[in-house]
Amino acid sequence: MNNLTSEDRLEIQNLNARHFHSLDALTRVLDGNPAETWADTFHPDGTFQTVMQDGSVVFEAKGRDKLIEAHSSFPDISTTRHWICNLLIEPDPRGARSASYIIAMNIGVNPAHIIRTGTYDDLVTKHNGVWLYERKILILDAFSPTAE
Incomplete structure (x- = not known):
């Protein structure tokens, strides 16, 4: 695919928003189980990875069942809010x-504080006519609190 239409770009932006609203499980806009809604942003055999700056893999989940399992096992899921920009x-x-850039905040404490920073590197492709993540990689910054 050489060109992306404005509609493609909007659909990918919406995919990104759905992904993080589901990941945070804090939204009242999306219906359904947050773990399943999050997994629905990936291809059925899609991959999510967290890696360090040197490329070493900290975490990986591949396929719908493993993605649902992963979401359900994230220890800070109910107190984390992700800010994605650029x-x-x-x-x-x-x-x-x-x-995109990522800042994740622990909103379960006062004052809220940063718990992760990094960048995302995504491959987004169409599956049955819908844009989904084939691969989503979180690359933690070298001095991200969870990278130390």
Whole structure:
């Protein structure tokens, strides 16, 4: 795919928003189980990874069942809110690549504080006519609190 239409870009932006609203499990806009809604943002055999700056894999889940399991096992799921910014969407021969910055905050304490920082590197492709993550990689910053 050489070009992305405005509609493609909006659909990918919406995918990104659905992903994080589901991940945080704090929204009242999306119906259904947050773990399943989060997994629904991936291809049925999609992959989510967390990696360090050196490329070492900290966490990986592949496939719908493992993604649901992963969401359900995240220890801070009910107290974390993700802020994503600078979403960049570029054409890729397979579909689209997207990248963004991430700051994750623990909102379960006063004052709230940063618990993770990094970037996302995503491969987004169409599955049955719908844009989904084929691969989503969280690359933790070297001095991200959870990277130390």
